[in-house]
Amino acid sequence: MNKRWLDEIERAIMQLELPNEPSSLYDPFHYTMGMGGKRIRPYLTLLAAGIASGQHVSAMNAALAIEILHNFTLVHDDIMDEADTRRGIATVHKKWDSNVAILSGDVMYVYAFQQLLQYGKNEHIGQEAYHALMEVFVQATIKVCDGQALDMELMQREKVEVEQYIEMIEGKTGALLSAALGLGVIIGGRLDLLATMQELGRLMGVAFQMQDDLLDVTAEPKDFGKKKAGDLIEGKKTYLWIRTYEQCTKDEQALMDLAYKGSKELLNHAWVASVTELMYKYHVIDEISHLINNKYAQIYDIIEEFEHLEYRSELHQLIDFLTSRIK
Numbered sequence: 436m437n438k439r440w441l442d443e444i445e446r447a448i449m450q451l452e453l454p455n456e457p458s459s460l461y462d463p464f465h466y467t468m469g470m471g472g473k474r475i476r477p478y479l480t481l482l483a484a485g486i487a488s489g490q491h492v493s494a495m496n497a498a499l500a501i502e503i504l505h506n507f508t509l510v511h512d513d514i515m516d517e518a519d520t521r522r523g524i525a526t527v528h529k530k531w532d533s534n535v536a537i538l539s540g541d542v543m544y545v546y547a548f549q550q551l552l553q554y555g556k557n558e559h560i561g562q563e564a565y566h567a568l569m570e571v572f573v574q575a576t577i578k579v580c581d582g583q584a585l586d587m588e589l590m591q592r593e594k595v596e597v598e599q600y601i602e603m604i605e606g607k608t609g610a611l612l613s614a615a616l617g618l619g620v621i622i623g624g625r626l627d628l629l630a631t632m633q634e635l636g637r638l639m640g641v642a643f644q645m646q647d648d649l650l651d652v653t654a655e656p657k658d659f660g661k662k663k664a665g666d667l668i669e670g671k672k673t674y675l676w677i678r679t680y681e682q683c684t685k686d687e688q689a690l691m692d693l694a695y696k697g698s699k700e701l702l703n704h705a706w707v708a709s710v711t712e713l714m715y716k717y718h719v720i721d722e723i724s725h726l727i728n729n730k731y732a733q734i735y736d737i738i739e740e741f742e743h744l745e746y747r748s749e750l751h752q753l754i755d756f757l758t759s760r761i762k
Contacts, residue, residue: 436473436478436749436752436753436756437749440478440491440749441474441478443495444474444477444495444498444502445474447498447499448468448469448499448502451468451499451546453465453546459531459535459538459539460538460539460542461539461542463527463530463539464539464542464543464546466527466530467506467509467510467539467543468502468503468506470506470521470522470524471522472506472522474502475612475615475753476498476501476502476505476611476612476615477499477501477502477615478753479612479615479616479619479636479753480494480497480498480501480618481494481495481498482616482619482746482749482750482753483615483616483617483618483619483623484497484619484622484623485619485623485743485745485746485749486619486620486623486628486741486742486743486746486747486750487619487622487623487624487625487628487743488622488623488625488743489743489746491619493557493559493622493623494618494619494622494623496550496551496553497550497551497554497618497619497622498618498619499547499550500548500550500572500618501572501611501614501615501618503544503546503547503550504543504544504547504572504576506543507541507544507547508579508583509521510527510539510540510543511536511537511540513526513527513528513536514526514528514533515587527539527540544576548572551569551572554568554622560622563626564624564626567621567626567629568618568621568622571614571617571621571633574610574614575610575613575617576610578606578610579606579607579610579611580606581606582602582604582605582606582607582608583606583607585599585602585603585607586607586671589603589672590670590671590672590695591695593692597677597678600673600674600677604640604641604644604645605637605640605641607644608640609636609637609638609639609641609644610636610640611636612636612637612639613632613634613635613636613637613640614633614636615636616632616635616636617629617632617636619632620632631737631740634737635734635737635738638730638733638734638737639754642727642731642734643757645674645723645726645727645730646757646758648673648675648723649675649720649723651665651666651667651673652664652667652707652711652714653720663707664707664710664711667694667707667710667711668694668702668707669694670694674719675714675720675723676691678717678719679714679717679719682717682719683713683717687713690706690709690710691710691713693706731754734754735751735754738750738751
């Protein structure tokens with residue numbers, strides 16, 4: 436990822452004009468935006484604008500909008516997940532309390548839209564483009580909420596279909612990636628590229644989430660940065676879980692069912708090893724690896740059709756970086 440462009444994003448975040456009072460509302464806002472992260476979504480917005488027009492400066496407000504929206508979802512997700520830490524530091528609801536986290540998340544949501552309002556005052560953005568900008572942002576927000584709700588529902592269902600899992604990650608992960616890319620090409624004046632960019636974002640969301648699901652059970656914590664088999668222990672119905680469960684014997688299914696029917700004390704290293712072994716036994720590890728590679732191949736095919744070599748190359752390098760995560 437281009438350090439200069441990342442620095443531009445960080446400067447823009449630091450320069451957000453926020454009130455100082457009430458401090459209980461805006462201190463958590465500053466805190467959340469200062470927690471870091473890869474900044475992939477705003478970076479994608481800048482890249483998409485560059486691909487569309489050859490320059491990315493005019494897309495910074497949209498990049499901020501998508502990053503603020505993303506962080507708003509994390510604040511509320513952490514409350515629902517009862518998470519104590521995010522990126523190695525205390526979550527907002529742990530540092531303050533849940534009421535503060537809910538309200539500060541709400542104001543972040545509004546400030547995300549405020550960033551897009553700047554384009555309504557821009558004479559270079561026509562009415563059609565401005566309407567498309569707001570529509571993409573609104574629909575992405577709805578789809579993220581749909582995905583989060585479906586994620587919670589799937590954890591309670593005994594039987595989950597692969598199609599339901601894909602629908603969930605298209606919302607929870609893919610929606611903001613699609614919106615990030617879509618906003619960029621709209622601002623870049625290429626409404627004709629909107630559908631292509633949104634499809635690219637959808638593919639990226641599916642590929643990234645499947646890769647995370649795979650790494651959850653195959654990567655070591657020191658490399659991946661997360662607790663090994665955390666999703667498995669929580670009983671999340673990932674692609675790996677669904678396809679393995681479909682092929683298991685009744686006894687094997689009973690073993691897997693301990694994730695949401697048994698005591699957490701039973702979900703020890705031996706249980707994780709046994710369930711992971713089933714994923715290898717039924718070749719689901721190979722199956723998801725093949726699917727991930729197929730998604731990335733589709734992504735690269737789309738990228739090769741874009742103009743403006745500098746931005747296209749940066750997008751290609753970003754995908755290279757993400758695919759090179761621990762195999």
